[in-house]
Amino acid sequence: MKGVQRALWQWLDQRLHLEPLAEALWQNLRKVVPPHVNWLFTLGATLAALLAAQVGTGVLLMAYYKPSAAQAHHSIEHLSYEVPLGWFIRSLHAWGSHLIVGLALLHLIHVYVYGGYKKPRELTWVSGVLLLALLLGFGLSGYLLPWDQVAYWATVVVTQSADSVPLAGPWLRRFLIGADEVSDPTLGRFFVVHVILLPLGLLGLMGLHLLLVRWLGISPLGRADEPAPDSEALRQRGGHPFVPYHLLKDLAAVWVGLGVLCTLALLWPSPVGEPADPLVTPLGIKPDWYFLPPYQLLKYVPEAVGVLIPPLFFLLLLLLPFLDRSPERHPRGRSRAMAAGVLVAACLLLLGVLGHLSETTRTILGITYHFDILGWPSHAGGKAAP
């Protein structure tokens, strides 16, 4: 077998002169990773594996999905109830989207805490933030595709906010949904965005992101204005080459990530909701969990202001490496950056929780509360039976 491999390689090398490229790639993969690289540094590889799984399940779903308002919901029912393992593929895809956004946010927090966005890795950070925006775009466009009541009305809520953008609001909304109301043209647009435009963008940006990660190596914890230690110095401090040591760790994390995905899909399969009905508005419609903070924010501030905050926040994230010019990478030396990060994360978490609780009635410690549209609780009376 090895003889065949060697012969094939020689055949290719004689024609394409691949030897120098392979040598450079091998040298890159043998780079020593810093000793502080722990299990948290496997988030990127797990994300890449989940994205690959998402592409695979997405292709299978496309074989049965029909992107028209008249047929979409029926095709989802057919897929879920009649196609062998169709429910499993669909559940893998749905849970995969949640896991990917969750892991991407953790990855971002991790890079922020370790100061991985600082010189010379500014472009790696920028490409990563753009990737996160693409992932949220996947979530928004994919949410509508089942064409059920929750999907339909959540999309109505989200796209209505575009109306409040100063000057271009109504035009922007019409551009997004392709009609006066969310309808057949909207589904067509969201489908094309979900299966063509966003995957193309993802492919390009992920390629760039991985290239930059491999080219620049994993960020050390030292100051950005000091020269990065070379492989020998890192080896002496207890570092190991990326291949095979860190790769084995990455593979183990990938196995666990795929295990979690399969478990979620098997134990909590995605339900098929009621078909979309533009004449019946269900109560308590909310977007997916990762859109809850901006959704809730719109309830507290004027819409014209509220719709501008999420894009401004993303712009701030993009420009972070150029705004935070301190060379210190270690979290202990960046107390103000850490405090700002914790504050932003706490605000987002609080808004998310308030959004989740709003317009619901819940029993907490035996007392029933009603959470109004702003998420404030009021005593709804009635004590639970002991």
Added chain:
Amino acid sequence: MKRLWGFFLLGPALLWAQPPTSLDEVFCATCHFDQGEEFGQSTHYQKGQLLCHDCHGGLPFEANPEKAKGPGSGFIGRPGREQIAALCGKCHAAPAHAFAQGPHAAWQNAANPTCISCHTNHHVLDASLELIDTTCGHCHQPGTPALARGEAIRQQLGEANQQHRRLQLHTDSLLQVDGSLRRAVSYLEAGAAALREADPMTHALDLDLLAGKLDEARAEQDQVKQLLAEREVGRQRRSWAVGAIWVLVAANVFLLWRKRRQLQ
């Protein structure tokens, strides 16, 4: 166009659902006070469906008794045995039809009951199978075939209704977490329709006739049961699959960890 149809269909329903006319406005109850009081508690009045003249004729809002019961008022007074089934059958067509096929149908036979023998005349409550327990025994002795037939009808229809309610509750509770059970809803609706049709058939007192309809309901219930059973089997299989997946994950993580240890 759909909305226009909706208006035409919904309009009569809204009129039907009006609150009942106050009995203070009905002059019949001024003299027939006891009957008025009983009627005030009846389901016919509470649901705003009937007033005195619907069964007795006459003009209920006319203060002058001579005019209220006079010529041209349509007053029939107390309906005779021959009129009762026809009067009730104006609204309750299915029970009246079944009653006409049953052993009590001959109104000329004074020993036979009429509608009001079991359902009463003024204080009419929502009909239920319990009426069989409380009324058949008025004429039939315990241990007689007639009473046994009534009990069998009550038991068979009661069990089918109870089974339907149980399946409905079970399905409703699971539907919130498992949308695949929405298929069961159509079976439950078909089963409920069969039971609704079976209900008035009790008036024919024919076990074979009832059994045919109950079989239809049971067939739909069996479909629901099968779906619930398939769901349970699927849930168990999925749990096993989760176990197998984690064995695979653990084995691979162990092998990778061992490889790393060997390299170090």
